[in-house]
Amino acid sequence: MASVGLGAVTGLYSTYSFQSAILIDNKIVYDNVKKSLEASSSEREGYTGVRSVVGGYKDLRLALVQIPPYPQAVVEVVSELYLLGARRIILIGRGYRLSRRLPPDTVLITMGAIPRDAVSQKIAPRGAPLLASQPLYSKVRGIASLRFPDIEWVQGLTVTLDSLRMKWVLPEAEDLVGTRGVFVADSLVAPLYALQYEYGNLEAVALITAFRQYSRVPTPIESPADAYSKLLDKEAKIQNILYTVALEALASRGEEG
DSSP, X not given: OTTSOBOTTTOOBTTOOOSEEEEEOOHHHHHHHGGGSBXXXXXXXXXXXXXXXXXXXXXXXXXXXXXXXSHHHHHHHHXXXXXXXXXXXXXXXXXXXXXXXXXXXXEEEEEEEEEOSSSHHHHSOTTOOEEOOHHHHHHHHHHHHXXXXXXXXEEEEEEEOSOSSOTTTGGGGGGGTTOTTEEEEESXXXXXXXXXXXXXXXXXXXXXXXXXXXXXXXXXXXXXXXXXHHHHHHXXXXXXXXXXXXXXXXXXXXXXX
């Protein structure tokens, strides 16, 4: 095994062969969907909060990775996945609605991201647009609207923050509340899109559930507990569907070469 490289962040070996990856920030969803992969590897653990498995779907070979919901984690995980062979990546994450006019079960197909985090603007040229890969974005959008028309899909922008749970960070998004086309605040998307400047043949797109409403001061304790548990269950159910959309989009994009 001495000649085999190991990805310290993901725990994946360099001998694993895959061209695509799905990132999930939800432990419940990761545990649910990892069983769906064919001929999967044993689960690997890397840095704290990162778990990975490699398996197949149709003719697609991909890595499924659970990540912590922070920008730095995205950069480290995606950089390592790229070095291990991934060229197409779909992120499934969670965010906050910036508009009260959006339905409570909104899912954002993220066209682009506004960086208000600490790392994205250090990766991409300052002022450069952070956009989804158009070919992969088109695949996701088409499959989502055709297969799952009952979901409240929205296409637009997110503003990426360092955290969605710290009152000192959330005001960074306040000037964007009500801005046309900016629907969600998240903590993952901007660095993912920024890395497309670092790795010229990387394709990336993000699907973000926005079941929570933005608040300048986040609630430290969720109450009542049973209502929050129901929210988590509903969120996980929708993210399971988003995983299916991601699989189909990656498989379809892979067929095109």
